[in-house]
Amino acid sequence: MTTKQSLRALDLTLVGMFAALMAIGANITSWAPFLVVGGVPITLQTFFCVLAGAILGRRLGALAMIVYTLIGLFGAPVFAQFSGGFGMIFRPTFGFILSFILAAYATGWIIEKSPSSPSVARFVTATLVGMVINYVVGTNWMYFAYKYWAQAPKGFSYSMAWSWMLAPLPKDIILSIVAAVIAPRIYSSVRKSSSSSRYAA
Template sequence: MRMKFRALDMTMAGMFVALMAIGANIATIAPFLHVGGVPITLQTFFAILAGAILGSRLGSIAMIVYMLVGLVGVPVFADFYGGLSIIIRPTFGFIISYILIAFIIGKMVEKNKSLATFIIASLIGMVVNYLFGTNWMYYAYKLWAAAPEGFTYKMAWLWMLPPLPKDLILAVLAGMMAHRLEKSVLSKGQFKHLKRIS
């Protein structure tokens, strides 16, 4: 089916592209946002919100645009990085996962708009982010990147433990926030169109 976009759709998608860029570099902008030396990023949080608020199609399109903007050289990735060379970086899988997150969460909340569904969908999105991104990172180090000495699959997952509590909390908050917006704002007026692009 052909997708028709209004100015509002493009504005909302563009807003999430900007939020992803901010979320990628929030710890650079505010250096105090480090816990145990691990920077706090909000990319997964905003990717979850994109799917939950914009729906599967527009949300995933917003994440695709974010990725393409970075690939053409605009510094929207972590550490204000941009350019095609990001493709060979071990962390590129996390960027791809944002598209999957938005699509999967969008599909789930389009079918059921209960608070429980929003929260469960958000947590599933976080799991997708970890599974896809961590496995991509592991195989990237094994196949083409310079892996640290003694690098193992277990080590790759151990690296993901420090941000895990933060991501769990933010995933639940994202689900709750999106559900609240759905009930108070998105179900009214012109916003009702967002999740029914055909």
């Protein structure tokens, strides 16, 4: 089987590394319980998600998020507040978990579409787009979950759902830009290593 038909050891290592980083980033609230606003934990997951897309590209970035999601659904306590299991599907915040797959893919896709070496501006655009996808998908899932199957807080509304997201928004904007700044050099190194591995194979 050729390297084009299978994942190389480097690919598997990077995918596993980012899945692990997502688990670590998810559980910062376990040491700081006050970082929960309206039932929405403030985590570092968005940062690691867009960083995965920026460094690994759309295919591997999305794969890392899929691996992370499946590990959690099969019971490993890798989601926020050390939660896991198939019951997570019915939680209002599960939409954020699903959005990580699309956010990482979109981030990587924007960078890979650069006709030449991607600029820092393109990395910034890509990571911010990934962050927006995370917010839009996650917040809308949360709204419909509270409306149709979860017990909603008193006076819950669509505007209330979005108001909860104002707390983590500054942090996620800043960290998305930070991801865009640190990603280019690592992106180039990963591409060189991948090319070397392909040539050696």
